[in-house]
Amino acid sequence: MFNTFKQFDNFGHSLNAPGYHIQARTADDILSAFDLAKKHGLTVTARGAGRSYNDAALNGGGIVLDMSAMNLIQSWNPATGVVRAESGVTLEQLWQKVEPDGWWPPVVSGTMKTTLGGCLSANIHGKNNFKMGTFGEHVIEFTAILPTGAEVTCSPKFNADLFHAMISGYGLLGIFTSVTMKMKRLHSGLLTVDAFPVPNLSRHLSALHDGAPNNDYIVGWLDTFAGGRSLGRGQIHAARYLHEGEDKKPGETMKLKNQILPPYIFGVFPKSLLYHFMKPFANNLGWSLVNLAKYAASLRTHTFRQAHAAFHFLLDYVPNWELSYGRGGLIQYQSFLPKETAEAAWTEIITLSKKRGMPSYLGVTKRHRPDKFLLTHAVDGFSFAMDFRVTRSNQAKMREMLFEFDRIVLDNGGRFYFAKNSETTAETALAFYGEETVKKFKRLKKRCDPNGLLESDLYRRIFE
Amino acid sequence: MSDSSKSVDAARGKPAPATPLSARRRALVIGASEGMGAVLSRKLAGEGYTVALVARQKDKLNALCAEMNAGGERLALAYPHDVTKYKEVPALLRRIVADMGGLDVVVFLAGVNHPPGGMDKYNFENDRQMVETNLIGAMAWLTPVAEMFQNAKTGQIVGIGSVAGDRGRVGNPGYNTSKGGLHVYLEALRNRLTRHGVNVLTVKPGFVKTEMLKAAVGPTPFAIPAEKAADDIYKAMRRRRQTVYTPFFWSYIMFVIRHIPSFIFRRMSF
Numbered sequence: 076m077f078n079t080f081k082q083f084d085n086f087g088h089s090l091n092a093p094g095y096h097i098q099a100r101t102a103d104d105i106l107s108a109f110d111l112a113k114k115h116g117l118t119v120t121a122r123g124a125g126r127s128y129n130d131a132a133l134n135g136g137g138i139v140l141d142m143s144a145m146n147l148i149q150s151w152n153p154a155t156g157v158v159r160a161e162s163g164v165t166l167e168q169l170w171q172k173v174e175p176d177g178w179w180p181p182v183v184s185g186t187m188k189t190t191l192g193g194c195l196s197a198n199i200h201g202k203n204n205f206k207m208g209t210f211g212e213h214v215i216e217f218t219a220i221l222p223t224g225a226e227v228t229c230s231p232k233f234n235a236d237l238f239h240a241m242i243s244g245y246g247l248l249g250i251f252t253s254v255t256m257k258m259k260r261l262h263s264g265l266l267t268v269d270a271f272p273v274p275n276l277s278r279h280l281s282a283l284h285d286g287a288p289n290n291d292y293i294v295g296w297l298d299t300f301a302g303g304r305s306l307g308r309g310q311i312h313a314a315r316y317l318h319e320g321e322d323k324k325p326g327e328t329m330k331l332k333n334q335i336l337p338p339y340i341f342g343v344f345p346k347s348l349l350y351h352f353m354k355p356f357a358n359n360l361g362w363s364l365v366n367l368a369k370y371a372a373s374l375r376t377h378t379f380r381q382a383h384a385a386f387h388f389l390l391d392y393v394p395n396w397e398l399s400y401g402r403g404g405l406i407q408y409q410s411f412l413p414k415e416t417a418e419a420a421w422t423e424i425i426t427l428s429k430k431r432g433m434p435s436y437l438g439v440t441k442r443h444r445p446d447k448f449l450l451t452h453a454v455d456g457f458s459f460a461m462d463f464r465v466t467r468s469n470q471a472k473m474r475e476m477l478f479e480f481d482r483i484v485l486d487n488g489g490r491f492y493f494a495k496n497s498e499t500t501a502e503t504a505l506a507f508y509g510e511e512t513v514k515k516f517k518r519l520k521k522r523c524d525p526n527g528l529l530e531s532d533l534y535r536r537i538f539e
Numbered sequence: 540m541s542d543s544s545k546s547v548d549a550a551r552g553k554p555a556p557a558t559p560l561s562a563r564r565r566a567l568v569i570g571a572s573e574g575m576g577a578v579l580s581r582k583l584a585g586e587g588y589t590v591a592l593v594a595r596q597k598d599k600l601n602a603l604c605a606e607m608n609a610g611g612e613r614l615a616l617a618y619p620h621d622v623t624k625y626k627e628v629p630a631l632l633r634r635i636v637a638d639m640g641g642l643d644v645v646v647f648l649a650g651v652n653h654p655p656g657g658m659d660k661y662n663f664e665n666d667r668q669m670v671e672t673n674l675i676g677a678m679a680w681l682t683p684v685a686e687m688f689q690n691a692k693t694g695q696i697v698g699i700g701s702v703a704g705d706r707g708r709v710g711n712p713g714y715n716t717s718k719g720g721l722h723v724y725l726e727a728l729r730n731r732l733t734r735h736g737v738n739v740l741t742v743k744p745g746f747v748k749t750e751m752l753k754a755a756v757g758p759t760p761f762a763i764p765a766e767k768a769a770d771d772i773y774k775a776m777r778r779r780r781q782t783v784y785t786p787f788f789w790s791y792i793m794f795v796i797r798h799i800p801s802f803i804f805r806r807m808s809f
Contacts, residue, residue, distance in 0.1 A: 076633070077686040082693055089559035093641045093691045115630070117637055130556065135640025136633075406559045465559050474560035497559050532640065535556045 076115070083133055086126045087397055089404030089465045090497065092135035092532055094120070099163075100144050105220045105250050108140050109528055118530035119222075121246045123190030124165060128407040129497035130532035131197065131245055137530065140250065142192050148172055149253065156258040157215065162192030162251040170384065175331050178258035179383055181213045186390040192251040197494035198243035198448050201387070202292040202314075205442040209453065211242035212446065213256050219249040222528040226252075240519050243448035245493055247534050248523040263317035264328030266292070266386050271376040276307020276418055276425075280457055283442045284414060286313045292386070297438030298370045299461060300363040302429055306422060309438070310373035314386055334384040336391060346394055353399035357464055362436040403465035408435070408477055409495040411443060414456040416487035421459050423483050428461070431476050433469060435461030449516055450508065452492035460495065474498055493533055504537040513538070553638050554589045554613045565639045567591045567632075569622060569680055570649030572599040574749030575699065575772075578765040579646065581607060582773055584614040588644070591635045595621045595649075622649045622676030629683050636687070644776065645684045647677045648699035650718075654711050656756045666713030673717035678724060685728055688737045695738045697776060698725040702745050702784065705793050708809055710757070729781060738779040742772050745789040757809070761786065 081096040095117070097108050112119045120134035123142050132139075145163035152158070153176035160169065167187040169180055182201045184194065193199075194210045195217065201207070216230035219241060227249065229238035241248050269290075273279040279295055286293050290313040297309040322328055338346055356365055390396070397405060412420050428434050439460045443453045463473060477498045484491070490507045491499050505513055517538070557563060566583045570576045572594030580590050584607050594600045597619040604617035616638055620631055636642050650673045653665035681696060688694030703711065704718025722741055729739035746752055746762035763786050771785035784790040799807075 077629075077683050078690055080687045080690040082691045085559075087559070090557060090562065091641070091693075092557070093636075093687075093693075115633055117633070130558065135556065136637035136642075404559065470560045470562075474558075477560070498561075532556045535553075536558065 076111075081139070083122070083125065083139055085129055085133060085404075085497070087128050087400070087405040087407065087465075089406050090130060090133065090532075092130070092133035094134045094137050094139035096139055096141060098141045098144050102220055102226065102252055105140065105252070106224060108138055109222055109224065112138050112528050113526065119528050120531040121192065121196075121250045121529075123163060123193035123196075124188045126184075126186055126189045126193065127197070127494045128405075129493065129495060130536060131493055132193070133532045134530065135532055142190060142250070145252070146190075151176075153178070156260060157255065158258060159253060159255040160191055161253050162190060162195070164191050165189060166191070166194070171331060171334075173258050174261070174264070174334060174383065175329055177261050177325070177329060179261050181207050181257070181259040182210045183387050184390075185388065187384070187388045188391065191254050192246070193494075195242050195251055195254060196244060196246040197492070198446075198451070199494065200441070200443065200453065202294040202441060204453065205287045205293070205444050206291060207259075208444065209243075209446050209448065209451075211239075211448055214238075214242065215255045215257060217241075217251055217254040219251045221249040222524040222526065236519065237523070239447060240449040240516060243450040243452075244516075245450070245533055246531065247529050247538075248519060249529070261316065261325075261329065261383075262319040263322030263325045264330070264333055264382055265317060265322060265380040266314040266383060267317060267378065268312055268314045268381050268386060269376075269378045270310060270312050270373065272308070272310050272370070272373045274308050275305060276422060279307045279309055279311070279440065280414070280418055282311045283440060283457060286311060287442045289313075289315075291315050293442055295440035296369065296373070297440050297459065298366045299425065299428070299435040299438040300366045301370070302426065306425055307418075308370060309440070310370070312386075314381070317380075328382070334382050336384060336388065346392075349393045350395045350397075350399040353393070353396065354401065357400050357436075359432070359434060363434070366436075400464045401466070403467060403470075405436075406463050406465055406497050407460055407495045408463065408480060408498075409458055409460040409492050410480065410484040410489050411452055411454045411458045411492065412456050412484065412487055412489040413454050416489070417457045417459075420483050420487040420489065424459075424480050427476065427479060427483075431472065433463065433473055433476060435463055437462040449512060449519075450493075452490050454488075454490055458492075493537065499537060501537050501539065554616070554640070556640055564588045564643045565591070565641055566644040566646065567593065567635055567639075567642055567684075568646045568648070569593045569676075570647065570699075572596045572603060574751060575744070575747055575765045575768050576646075576648050577603050579648070579769040579772055580615065582766075582769045583644075586773060589613070589639060590615045591618060591639055591642075592616065593618045593620050593622075593631075593635075593649075595619070622680065623671050625675070625679040628679045632680070632683050632687075642684075642687070642694070644695045644697065645680070646697040646699070646772075647680055648697075649673070649676055650699065650701075650751070652711070652714050652751050652754060654714070654754060654756045661712070666716070669713040669717045670720070673714075674720040674724070677721055681724070681728060685732060685737075689732055689735045692736045694736075695740065695776060695779070696725070696728060696732070697740045697742060697772065699772075700725070700741050700743045702743050702789050702793055704743065705797055706799075706804065709807075710809060740772075740775055740780055741782045742775065742785060743782065743789065743793070744768050744785045745792075747785075761788070 118137040122132040142163040145161040148160045292314040566588045571592035607615035701718040746759040775783040
């Protein structure tokens with residue numbers, strides 16, 4: 076068994092955890108992984124693309140069940156827009172399948188490398204959360220295998236409690252095997268995008284709030300280095316689908332070759348090398364200059380048309396960009412705050428990070444709405460994601476600072492998202508989920524997984 | 540995991556899971572209950588490791604574990620085990636790795652020494668015990684450890700040999716053989732694992748003031764406290780060295796001794 080031992084890490088390369096690597100190809104492989112775990116007193120974590128910023132797909136010293144080979148799109152109906160696919164299918168496979176037929180996944184993450192199983196487990200959101208909700212809201216049904224060995228089918232009506240708990244359940248109740256969902260109709264391969272600057276946090280949040288109802292997508296970039304009167308300044312990108320007829324040649328713009336991100340910049344320089352050139356900037360001075368330059372460039376208000384893939388998958392634009400953060404890797408701290416308290420809380424958080432000399436290098440804001448899933452992260456308000464570089468010397472100080480952030484977010488009625496935050500403690504999780512929710516989740520866990528076979532490092536951190 | 544084993548874990552308590560900003564390194568020390576093993580375990584805990592302690596003497600092991608955890612943070616976990624129970628090793632290793640959430644360093648320093656104490660007192664049973672503990676015990680542990688580290692493409696193995704393993708001498712052939720065999724075994728592991736990113740360190744202590752030294756027959760020159768040996772071992776681990784003597788000047792002494800021609804060596808008294 077030791078010959079399957081492998082070192083796994085998170086997306087930010089900031090945490091390693093070795094485990095026994097088992098590749099699932101069929102449902103039977105999942106069952107035998109459970110048997111193996113029982114026999115040796117081990118635990119199992121399902122892993123898709125490993126794109127969580129934290130420990131959600133890590134299981135130190137346990138079995139890591141790799142779902143990425145269960146990646147068959149089982150059926151696709153271009154007339155109805157309904158697709159059924161195995162859980163290891165990536166968003167990349169999915170959009171490339173449906174887009175040429177004039178459809179698009181209703182909710183996508185900032186990277187297309189994530190698997191559908193991972194999207195369900197974290198119940199991901201996109202830049203249209205305020206309008207389309209989370210990924211789970213577009214699921215017609217899914218099938219999963221529970222650690223008891225039972226295969227279940229869940230839909231919003233059938234097995235509704237499991238449906239709403241397994242989606243957002245971080246893979247702790249069962250392992251998704253397939254998902255059926257409905258795509259969104261397109262009339263063009265392009266979006267109309269408005270880009271405009273916002274001079275401070277108050278204007279930033281009101282631009283998101285007021286812009287949301289008139290757009291299909293809205294996202295903000297926040298200059299995390301600006302303070303004083305400019306604190307929270309940044310740039311908003313708001314995008315709309317093109318209506319039927321707006322695009323004169325929808326057949327042409329929807330062609331795959333007009334969507335795929337080009338592997339070269341200026342047509343000649345390979346983007347796969349680009350992250351090396353970002354490395355010298357991976358420090359406070361470098362990133363403050365990048366943020367300043369980006370703000371200066373954003374001052375021009377303009378409107379343009381952009382392909383779907385280029386608009387959505389910013390994280391894939393520079394391959395391996397996360398490696399530019401160096402050996403310690405990066406972490407992301409994302410907080411979700413009600414619209415009433417967001418400005419005060421983030422003013423405090425940004426000010427604190429600047430005062431401690433540990434500014435975030437990249438800030439991204441979005442508009443959200445609540446949803447009905449059990450371990451939901453959403454609020455009627457906004458989210459703010461901050462990337463931080465981890466080094467050997469800043470670890471302890473930064474952890475302390477993030478705990479202070481947690482306090483501020485909790486005091487302001489905020490929530491967290493466990494595809495992202497890596498330091499949140501069990502007490503904090505209990506505080507924002509509420510005892511009732513955690514109890515309900517643990518009751519379901521007991522029912523689906525009486526022997527405690529499904530565990531991840533995330534589970535041990537926030538539920539034990 | 541069955542419910543019963545779960546409750547045992549809960550009673551013993553696992554270390555808090557690592558996070559990007561609180562990543563403790565994890566060590567397994569085999570032969571930890573006393574002497575150099577106990578001192579090195581404390582040293583590693585002080586340097587930011589969580590340590591799994593394995594030893595045969597349960598009482599001493601538990602006492603050390605309790606002492607190391609006295610500060611409130613879980614720095615040590617105890618696993619009573621006799622290294623000559625070879626068949627127990629894979630399951631125990633699996634459990635340790637699961638409890639610790641991974642493993643970065645394995646230190647093998649379980650060892651026994653039964654000096655015969657006279658030309659007429661050579662004793663096969665004693666020799667066998669030494670080889671079974673010092674050498675075969677190491678092979679039983681380091682075989683699965685090496686496989687694990689090779690596949691993970693990371694890790695560090697530290698084996699505690701001895702200056703006594705550099706030559707076969709008149710006084711204690713069984714001990715010489717066990718430690719000499721261990722040196723060769725570790726060299727073989729090093730040659731196999733270095734290309735996979737694994738460091739294998741052979742430590743050759745001279746005389747160290749521990750229980751083992753009290754049994755020694757004859758003079759024990761340049762004896763050092765176990766703390767000094769532990770400091771040297773830790774320094775060598777950090778530098779990812781291949782072979783070190785502790786204290787350092789034994790490397791000069793042993794350079795000379797290793798090169799004494801046999802026609803002289805076989806006439807010498809030690």
